[in-house]
Amino acid sequence: MIDERALISRILQGDRQAFRLLITQHERLVAHMVARVVKHDEEREELCQDVFMRVFEKIGDFNFQSKLSTWIATIAYRLAINHLRKQKMSFLDIPEEERFTDLFVEERNPAAILEDEDSDGMVLKLVDKLPPQYKMVLMLYHVEGMRYDEIGEITGMPEGTVKSYLFRARTLLKDKVIKYLGKEELL
Amino acid sequence: MNRDEEKLQEKIEANMGVDDGHADTQAYRQVFQALEKPPRYALSDAFADNVLRKVERKEQRSLRVAYAWLAAGIVLLIGACAAVVMLTEFTFEAGFLRGMADYKGLLAFGVAFVLLLHWVDKRLIHRHHPSR
Structure with a gap:
């Protein structure tokens, strides 16, 4: 399996197949995260695409301080929460009572x-x-x-x-x- | 947090000995078993292709915008030059070029330096920001 540094280096050089590999390696994680909070399949697919678009745009900023999967999950979490906020979904905490x-x-x-x-x-x-x-x-x-x-x-x-x-x-x-x-x- | 509940959760998770005859234990076992199930959703087979197509489209759009800005800049530059010529009644005097002829090496260096900067920009800046 290709290591993260080599994969990212290839993506930064414009290798589209390397980016395809990154997508296939992490699409399950992103799909699970999005599917847990978004109900409709079309919205889910659209949101997952947005996550990987953002990953592509920001990959040059990845500093290897965490695992690549953690970094991608962070992007997925933020986009999913923003998506829900746009839909005015409430973010209530669970009080003790x-x-x-x-x-x-x-x-x-x-x-x-x-x-x-x-x-x-x-x-x-x-x-x-x-x-x-x-x-x-x-x-x-x-x-x-x-x-x-x-x-x-x-x-x-x-x-x-x-x-x-x-x-x-x-x-x-x-x-x-x-x-x-x-x-x-x-x- | 309820310390007893927390301990019970930890024990069940670690598969340590707990009283299976207790309803709380059985209920927790059901909860833990269910939580380990992934959501019933899978992306389409063409997902990666769709993302790559979107990336291509976005890059082409960015390129078109960049060319549009370049064209607008050229038009504005020509317009500004024309306005200056008209307002100042500037007449072209080629005499200074004869003076510049003594500095051919400096001119060649200037052109080469600008080209080098462009090359470095392409190799370093664009490599770190592929979407640009």
Whole structure:
């Protein structure tokens, strides 16, 4: 596998095949990040294209202080959040009160969440209801296997905040799973 | 953060011994298992081609804009020269060229230096900023 420095050097010399290689190496990561927060497929593809356009424009500024994937993920995170801001999506934090956390998950019709879904599908439906920053942190940690410091670099959050987001989101999801399935069902 | 909940999460994540007869443990296991699933979305097969096409289009557009600015600059320069000639009633006096004939080497150096600067600009500046 070609190393990052050689790949970037080739891209800077105008080698389009090198840039194609960079895209194929990182498109899965970018697609996962965008797919977690954007619902419509056309918007997702468009946004992923914008991410790699920005990568191409800024590749000369990459200073090898982090992994290339972390740097690309940072661009994807910023563009995805800006996209959501343009759509006036709220960026609420999850306050501690249970009363408020209930607002994130539809409780009036739990059957809609449970319907035709296995337990994984049910949890992922609940994840969809979380604020975008939480979804991103969960995805980067659990799907991409990134470390707290890498996620912090991508999202601009301190490591402690990343840990807190993970902990709170998982606790909230666990409580909802117990609420929907019932303790007896789980045991 | 609730320290007990945090410890339980850490233990389940690390696959350390926990009480499986507890609803919290089972619920956490379901949550962790689901969270590891990637989103059900894949980009189109032509994704990389589409990005490269967009890059090409953007570069061509930038080039067209640069040529448009160059053309506008040339037109403005000619216009400004014409205006100056008319306003100052300037007449062309070629006598100074005879004086310059004594400095052929200096003139040649000047031209070569400008060409060298252009070459360095292409090799270094553009290499670091491929989109320009």
